[in-house]
Amino acid sequence: MQRKSPGGVEPLMQVKDPVCGMKVEDSKAPAWGTYEGTPVFFCSEACRRSYERARPPRPK
Numbered sequence: 001m002q003r004k005s006p007g008g009v010e011p012l013m014q015v016k017d018p019v020c021g022m023k024v025e026d027s028k029a030p031a032w033g034t035y036e037g038t039p040v041f042f043c044s045e046a047c048r049r050s051y052e053r054a055r056p057p058r059p060k
Contacts, residue, residue, distance in 0.1 A: 013025070018051060
């Protein structure tokens with residue numbers, strides 16, 4: 001069973017982890033999240049947490 005990304009879109013391509021630069025297949029990425037409504041994929045939970053900490057806060 002293939003996991004769906006945020007928004008229910010079936011991912012089908014290689015993407016670059018924005019933290020470490022490693023290429024991951026988005027449908028098999030161990031971690032993912034969203035930024036301003038766009039799915040972001042990571043090679044690990046550690047990279048996802050690092051991204052969440054470094055990301056600027058959203059305006060209120």
